[in-house]
Amino acid sequence: MAPAKATSNGWRIERHGDVALELRCADAISPAASARVHAAMAALQAAALPAVEEVVPGYVGLTVLLRELPRGERERAEAEVRRVVVAAGEGGPESRARIVRVPVAYGGAAGPDLGFVAERTGLSAETVIARHAAAEYRVAFIGFLPGFPYLMGLDPALHVPRRATPRTRVPAGSVAIGGAQTGIYPVASPGGWHVIGRTAIRLFDPAAAQPSLLRAGDRVRFVPVPVGEVDAAAIEVSDA
């Protein structure tokens, strides 16, 4: 593999097979790293480099998918990508942030792994719920599945490693914890995270002009509701 080359402002760029470039600006999840990713994403989209097929953001970096090109052209494209991220600022989409309140039924059949998370963390199930619902989360990016939010801000006391063998089916609306992360499954899917609750909110509508309910930069709060009320509970969206 080509050794990682660092840019003057700390981006490291590596090849991802013959299909993409991996750009990293940090080794740990943080709001600052996320803001740099959002800024680089915006700069790459604005640059609209012809060799770039699309850009996929993550917590600490971006993956730039390249069109199939002869090697020489691809190397020139790599240099252009480098130039764009070096010139990108530190800003993010926080200026248009919204607060989204998501109703969740925790535990029982809606959250079959709540007991496991409680056991692993040494907390009571009630405390796991209280702590999960107390935090305000920030949407770092949307990925994994259509509309799936990767949220920052999980209480460190609730960090639990992912399952050794992924489940073959996690139902739509599952609220789950995986490592230092928490999120909501928009559709049924295999998954390696621990399911602690369920929401009936629709996160993704392919027919809508904005198919994804949540956007990078949004703030999210989970509101515990009894399991009998979760199907009727409405989402609340307000400006931050």
Add this chain to the structure above:
Amino acid sequence: MLEVLAPGPLTTVQDLGRSGLRALGVPVAGAADADALRVANLLVGNPEGAAGLEFTLNGPTLRFDGPRIIALAGGELEASIDGWVVPMWRPVALAAGVELKLSRVLRGARGYLAVSGGINTKPVMGSRSTDLRCGFGGLHGRALRAGDRLPLGRGESARGRSLRRRRAESRQPFMPANWWVAATHDLRGDVAWLHVLPGPDIAALDPRVLRTLRSGTWIVSNSSDRMGLRFEGPEVPRVPVPEQISAAVLPGTVQLTPDGSPILLGVDAQTTGGYPRVAQVLRADLGRAMQLKPGDKVRPVLVDEDAAEGLRRVRASELERMRFAIASRLAEE
């Protein structure tokens, strides 16, 4: 209109997939063996990205209500009309009302049917591809069922006029062209060799794990689908596999799960993931990889950038030659 009389175990509408939506978490989907669909489309005079049918291990039985030109590509398969064999890899003119029976895929996992005019279901986010897990695209976001009726695009292009005339004059239900193209992948042999480049998370792994992954022969497990192929094989040394910060994964990415087994992600794979990305199957080999079925044996071949570029060039020029050859033959039909 194309009517589904029997659907086969997993038949879906697919084109070349959705692009530009990965930042919303939308997988690419599309034909698992994209080159096979491309060639099938070219053979019937369609644009390469027109929607066709992908079927898995066993094909559907279909009825065409009007005369059409079709082509079959992908894995080696059994196809017949009224008990007569319908050959693959060439244009075939059909009379109105015929029943096309696609049965076993003898080699490989997936077959493709292109129809002149293409399948004309409503595009979702820019593509007609069925995304089974997300439940959109294709026909109602699901696999085809008996009784489904698929709309077709306008099929009366100038292409294939002489083939259609010969078919009409012969009064046979179908007429294959007397020329064909080579299969896009060689599916013979006991072991499939897949060329890979190192993945972006390889530095985080224990060298013993890498050695085992690289040196083993891997068997495709039963729990494999369009999302990914799982493998059984040599025991990977039980050393902790470091968790990664979630980042993009792509069709062709090989991830190592914490229980030590690798997963090769397919076209329906999620857009991001947290398991270490240990390898990336070359673009040139991805369609071949997606023709693997449970029980098939695989050997990974680690290549360098020079070898990868060489393989890319070979595949690109083969496809280009195929485009040229088909265009010139079709112009004579």
